[in-house]
Amino acid sequence: MSDGTATCIDIILAIILPPLGVFFKFGCGVEFWICLILTFFGYLPGIIYAVWAITKEPAGA
Template sequence: MDLVRILAAVFLPPLGVFLQVGIGKDFWINIILTFFGYLPGIIHAVWVIARK
């Protein structure tokens, strides 16, 4: 299942975070990071998925 989350994080970072933690602090942080730059959103999403 982590592979699916990581693939989702690469194509749509907030989706990967949502699949891992739901709507919470990390999800909103990822939305903001993705808005300011796609790469920071991907890095944060992969970090959130790997951390849990």
């Protein structure tokens, strides 16, 4: 599967269940826990953070 397809699938998962999309991209790291907490506080903040985290450029790029 190409990187673009994987990112698209991660974004779709992030809209349906935000922590799941972040988990598939980053594992059980800080990004996942931030997304989980934001989703508990409100579904929309979780979606916004998940899409941002998935689409942001890596620090080294």
